[in-house]
Amino acid sequence: MSAPATRTPPKPKRRPLSPLVIFGLVVVLFIVLMALVSFFWTPFTPIYTDLKNRSVGPFTGGHWLGTDRTGRDIATRLMLGARTTLYVGIVAVGIAAIIGTPLGILAGMVRPGASEFIMRTNDILLAFPALLIALILAAKYGGSITTAMIAIGVASIPGFIRVIRSGTLQVMSTDYVKAARVAGRRGPAIAVRHVLPNVAGLVIVQASSAYAIAILAEAALSFLGLGAPPSVSSWGRMLYEGQSTMTTDPLVSVWPGVAIALAVLGFNLLGDGLRDRYDPRMAGSR
Amino acid sequence: MSIEVTPDAVLIEDVSRQFKRPRQSLFATPPVVDALVGVNIRVPRRSRFGIVGESGSGKTTLVRLIAALDRPTSGRVVIDGNDISTLSDKHLRPLRERLQLVFQDPMGSLNPRMRIQDIVAEPLQVQGATNAHDRVVEVLEQVGMTADVLRRYPHQFSGGQRQRISIARAIAPRPAILLADEAVSALDVTIRAQILDLLDELAASEDFTMIFVSHDLSVIRRVCDRVAVLHRGKVVEQGLTEDIYRRPQQQYTRELLAAVPTLENGLAMARQRRSASVPAPENE
């Protein structure tokens, strides 16, 4: 008489995305769209300098957002800057995720002593901000987008290791991992089959938060002249260049500032939304 | 490695396990915790052996030792004639194939990202089985599930169904020993009865030794012929289940028996309450 209970529990009902997360998603998609469009079309050619309309406000001489001191179109430069921002972010976060995720899983699976060693080393790395790493790299190899990306990427690794390790510890304590161990599965197989799929959500969450930080870091490095060279448009570089006309023409600095703030906000909101959805520790709570 | 030599499926000889812990509780701050102290248990082959104990009794530690997920501080754990307390991980593998686990929590024991067919096939794959699929279908049928569940994920099943899948995974590699750790404690009475029946049938048809760990003596009594009572890391009493159920020798066993909620004593309490609050019949 072993007929199984045939009814499945009345679950799972997905909660709709909150308006804030949708806002974040829209902002992020808009930036991506701007960056993509800039490959084919920009309001003006990137190198065009409108000598008749220098330092003009919005909607003057066909310039939507005005021009800077040398007559370059701000809207055009913002679109090109979006490209730099996304590119630096992707590579930096990519470096951090590709190195940090396996290390985090490793730290969560090895003996407590070894794990402790990894985590303390991680703490030491955590003490080096992206800026310091960039300065060191720039001193050796000269400031460039590449050094900025590597610096930001390396500085983001500890965050990944921490988050992924705690996720791994949680997965390792589950009965299904115990079952796999009793069945004779070895560490690497458990890592790939059981741990990785279950911490994948955390990787995405951490990546979106790290992305927001990477955007800020890129802007800061470019502002200091350690990132994008003058030939490349970057929001941080625009801020830096707007600095000299801050009192006479503040709008030149305001636009990239707004762009950076929006991008950071967008990625953070998106990250929070993803966290609510994927982070097992948040599941079920409201 | 030749097995099948000793009459005992599991032999636990004078096993102690200590843990070094930085203070974990407000009230107990000893640096060393004795989880098990001088435990002796003999589980005859093909018997159904119950281990009863409450949280803190050391039963979780004992389960981990038998499953070779942990090693004793002192003493011997002998499975099928092999002393696993000294074997290296590599040499444990052939033994691992002979012992499988069923867990308490039907939600946590199945990887949520894996399909049922992969979950049940996992212990077979580890052993390098070539035709896992047929065996998977076969064991799923044995636990009362049909082949259409193969491609589904754990969250699509109820607690009782998941526990069946968990049992299917455990019996798939034809283990010599099935270790059920509180396997029905998270289930409703109805489902609990079904799962116990299932384990009962399987133990008979599949011919394995079953070790059933629970805090509930009435559950153990339902499926086990022998039982060991574990209290504060020590075996306080062991023997035939009926004997212990009817004539408990130790104070702790008596307390444990008295605590099991039965309809009988529940109804007795209801009657007692009734007679205490005298003029009740007006309501209703």
Next chain:
Amino acid sequence: MTTSSTPLSKADDEPVLRVTDLRISAVGIELVHGVDLTLLPGERVGIIGASGSGKTLTCMAIAGLLSGGLTASGSIRMSRVAGELVGARESVIAKIRGLRTGMVFQEPMTALNPTMRIGAQVAEVMWHHKKHRRAAARRLAVELLESTGLPDPERIAKAYPHQLSGGQRQRVVLAIALANRPDLLICDEPTTALDVTVQAKVLALINERVSDEGAALLFISHDLAVVAQVCDRVLVMYEGSVVESGDVLTVLTDPQHHHTKSLLRDTELTGGVGA
């Protein structure tokens, strides 16, 4: 345990809780099909049923805790509360919750805030409803913890939830539920997660405290033997409907519905299928 104190202390004629034709549905599918339930002051009623029978949904609706996506219709009324509780605003329900009703959940770990000291959590419910000043509430919290039989209540009050055992946590949850001397205590599988000996102690405590406070009790469980220990009247739920109800002695000794009979059979493990 004292059962002598007659539970007829406050407003004895008016029911504490009156539920009529309660229906609960999720996205168009009705899960609970019209539950009627009346609780007199001091009365102890159990709801039994397997998982998926709708017993927990019913209890959540009464506590005003239905999660998003679930809608209730019908009527839930409490004594001394003007108006309908089905569909009432959160602010109205929040006032009743904790003050007029107390709740004990299955999982004592998640029912407590892991970052707050026990004493503060007990005190919070008291000053939250402005019954006491903070300092007085703290002092009362310790007394309350003591009344639930916790050893060294002073020390427990300073501890965090993870430092207590499951049984101790459930005692704390009960202390919180009873902090404002509610008219109704709702227990949802309060002992399912506990060991048998701890379960026996917590049940005895619930029995004792409910008698002392003269509160009505609504007790949800799948375990008939447990329900029999604490309840006078019982409702059997099956697939969203009440299939049988009545005096606990009658229902459990002379069951009418086949589901009640099968529940009884499953509870008595020993009388079942033989090996």
